[in-house]
Amino acid sequence: MDKAKVLETIQTERAQLDGLLAQLSAEQMCQTALENQWSIKDVLAHIATWERRCAGWIQAGLHGERPDKPEKGYTWEEIDKLNQKTYLENR
Template identity: 40%
Template sequence: MPRPKTKEELKELSLANYKKLNDFIDSFSTTEQNKDFPKGTMNRNIRDVLGHLHHWHLMFLNWYEVGMKGESPHIPAKGYNWRTLPDLNKKIYERYKNLGLDEVREKFNTSHAEIMNLVASHSNKELFERKYYGWTRNNAMGAYIIGVLSSHYDWALKLIKKGKK
């Protein structure tokens, strides 16, 4: 499916990619789910990938909360910009590397549901009109949501497939 342009497309693709990702993870035994990928990636296993996704969910939810109060959120995060994402992603990796897969997966599922509920509460215009909310700057809120849901899930699925070859 092409990049979503409506609320329904956003919900549909986000849920489809979420399901594909979870179904792929579920296709492995518990032992295989917890096994590290070959060396060469920062995200060393499925837990790391899901921790990364969950943390980006939380960052978006923070942007939303701060922005909807009329304030300007730190995007992507305080002390970081889009050029310093590798440093931010290392920090995210460190935060989740000592948690178990089940705990991280539960956090991921919960934060996914929070964003899906947020999507459901907004109109097409609110989601897809650029600059509708000042905090989204030159973007539409939906662009950020696509980035932390459907597109990010597609990235995660490809990374896990590569790591499981």
């Protein structure tokens, strides 16, 4: 898959997500609905945080740097701990 196709896919999928979210009220966005008691709003904050992390990794790589993955001070084995930290920061 080339860069243009990746970008097209991202835009298409994001438009679908936006369409689904537009159907929800503010109250629905804040209701806890998942097993872990996260709301739709919490899930969106989680996705946005991981998108920023990924963009940072790409940016660092483009500058010849080696980014901290998944994040400085965390290992992949501590991913649940990192996700919990992110969740609490975005509440």
